[in-house]
Amino acid sequence: MFNQTANFINRRTFLAQGGISFGAAALMSQLARAGITDTNYEGLSGFPHHAPKAKRVIFLCMAGGPSHLETFDYKPELNKISGQPFPESFTKGQPIAQLQGKALKAQGHLAGFKRYGKSGQWISDYLPYHQKMADDITVVRSMVTEQINHDPAHTFMNTGTAISGRPSMGSWINYGLGSESQDLPGFVVLTSVGGRNPQPIASRQWASGFLPSQFQGVEFNSAGDPVHYVSNPSGVSSAHQNALIRTIQNLDAKRNALVENPEISARISAYEMAFRMQTSVPELTDLSGESAKTLEMYGATPGDGSYASNCLLARRLIEKGTRFVQLYHRGWDHHGGLDKYMKICAGHTDKPTWALLTDLKQRGLLEDTLVVWGGEFGRTPMFQGKDGAGRDHHIKGFSMWMAGGGVKPGLSHGATDELGYNAVDDVVHVRDFHATMLHLLGIDHHRFSKKFQGLDMRLTGVEPAHVVKGVLA
Numbered sequence: 001m002f003n004q005t006a007n008f009i010n011r012r013t014f015l016a017q018g019g020i021s022f023g024a025a026a027l028m029s030q031l032a033r034a035g036i037t038d039t040n041y042e043g044l045s046g047f048p049h050h051a052p053k054a055k056r057v058i059f060l061c062m063a064g065g066p067s068h069l070e071t072f073d074y075k076p077e078l079n080k081i082s083g084q085p086f087p088e089s090f091t092k093g094q095p096i097a098q099l100q101g102k103a104l105k106a107q108g109h110l111a112g113f114k115r116y117g118k119s120g121q122w123i124s125d126y127l128p129y130h131q132k133m134a135d136d137i138t139v140v141r142s143m144v145t146e147q148i149n150h151d152p153a154h155t156f157m158n159t160g161t162a163i164s165g166r167p168s169m170g171s172w173i174n175y176g177l178g179s180e181s182q183d184l185p186g187f188v189v190l191t192s193v194g195g196r197n198p199q200p201i202a203s204r205q206w207a208s209g210f211l212p213s214q215f216q217g218v219e220f221n222s223a224g225d226p227v228h229y230v231s232n233p234s235g236v237s238s239a240h241q242n243a244l245i246r247t248i249q250n251l252d253a254k255r256n257a258l259v260e261n262p263e264i265s266a267r268i269s270a271y272e273m274a275f276r277m278q279t280s281v282p283e284l285t286d287l288s289g290e291s292a293k294t295l296e297m298y299g300a301t302p303g304d305g306s307y308a309s310n311c312l313l314a315r316r317l318i319e320k321g322t323r324f325v326q327l328y329h330r331g332w333d334h335h336g337g338l339d340k341y342m343k344i345c346a347g348h349t350d351k352p353t354w355a356l357l358t359d360l361k362q363r364g365l366l367e368d369t370l371v372v373w374g375g376e377f378g379r380t381p382m383f384q385g386k387d388g389a390g391r392d393h394h395i396k397g398f399s400m401w402m403a404g405g406g407v408k409p410g411l412s413h414g415a416t417d418e419l420g421y422n423a424v425d426d427v428v429h430v431r432d433f434h435a436t437m438l439h440l441l442g443i444d445h446h447r448f449s450k451k452f453q454g455l456d457m458r459l460t461g462v463e464p465a466h467v468v469k470g471v472l473a
Contacts, residue, residue: 048442053406142414195331
């Protein structure tokens with residue numbers, strides 16, 4: 001009788017545990033077909049395609065569209081005709097956001113420009129700390145995009161298309177390369193506000209689209225709890241939380257053995273990541289270990305939700321292995337009051353950006369970290385505004401810069417025409433920027449796709465995209 005009972009128990013135990021194991025095996029089989037073999041995802045097989053120059057990216061997004069004519073693109077001819085009718089030969093048949101159909105008047109620079117560094121980069125008086133890093137940055141003065149309003153322009157910059165619901169660049173990169181951290185998300189988003197007319201930023205700007213949802217960006221709050229619902233509620237211990245997560249994972253695995261849904265992998269990964277983040281995130285966001293000198297260099301006050309604090313947090317994130325960090329500073333939509341709000345926005349962002357590059361250099365991180373600065377588009381060389389001179393949205397020519405991560409420092413690449421309207425030399429489309437960023441990370445954009453609705457989808461789309469070889473070190 002004892003042996004029969006023991007055998008019965010052993011059989012029950014085997015079936016119960018084996019069911020979970022079989023379910024897990026089926027799950028892993030499904031994930032392998034999806035290119036995902038475990039919850040500590042390490043990237044697609046065969047990636048990177050070539051030796052990378054950069055391991056990670058920090059994208060500093062000046063949301064609203066900073067004026068290239070008040071930052072990096074000096075046009076003395078524009079100053080000469082300031083206040084006069086803008087030549088129709090430049091604008092005829094061209095889309096202009098709010099100035100369409102109105103009389104167009106040239107608007108010269110609102111600040112002085114000088115050359116800085118051994119490289120002789122033109123930088124405006126609004127950006128004194130950028131002047132100090134003239135030899136560290138590569139300014140691309142010939143950017144073009146296709147969307148003239150904020151939300152679709154952000155969508156285009158982030159996903160390579162104006163169609164909502166496509167994967168963001170941070171999601172693509174983490175899907176291809178995986179994260180270097182097991183305790184933090186591979187893609188983190190930080191936001192700050194300060195300036196004129198701060199446009200809202202929708203969370204779909206960092207969504208994973210048709211990629212598994214584990215690759216979507218995770219927004220960290222600038223103040224209060226860094227991530228909602230990560231902390232345990234009162235009375236729930238870590239042991240209880242861990243037991244709950246393991247139970248849910250086992251149920252998910254058994255369910256997936258029946259329905260074969262690869263998205264369940266994202267659910268399992270999310271549960272595990274959330275559990276690990278309960279320890280890692282508070283440690284990450286606790287800036288008490290930073291020296292007073294470092295805090296002063298950034299101009300950061302812990303917990304203030306500022307761009308300065310976010311820059312410092314970005315450095316800490318990449319040190320911990322986060323692959324892609326995106327900072328949005330909302331306030332650059334300068335349709336009027338351009339001088340006033342340029343001073344405000346530059347006051348919020350100029351010094352911390354310099355501090356971030358300086359800190360990365362001192363720690364030996366800049367050489368394999370690609371830092372990008374720019375907005376969704378530029379501003380017109382024509383006057384707009386009722387509360388002082390402003391500029392409208394502009395897509396035909398604007399400036400961005402890159403630094404570190406295999407980029408040639410102290411370089412000015414491309415140019416707009418004599419009035420700063422059209423990009424004319426070495427034009428760089430947003431898709432070219434994406435192709436170049438992927439190249440620096442060791443990815444051939446032609447060979448990086450995901451089948452969706454019968455098509456091989458890519459970040460760089462189906463139209464021609466080129467690596468901008470002129471900016472490569």
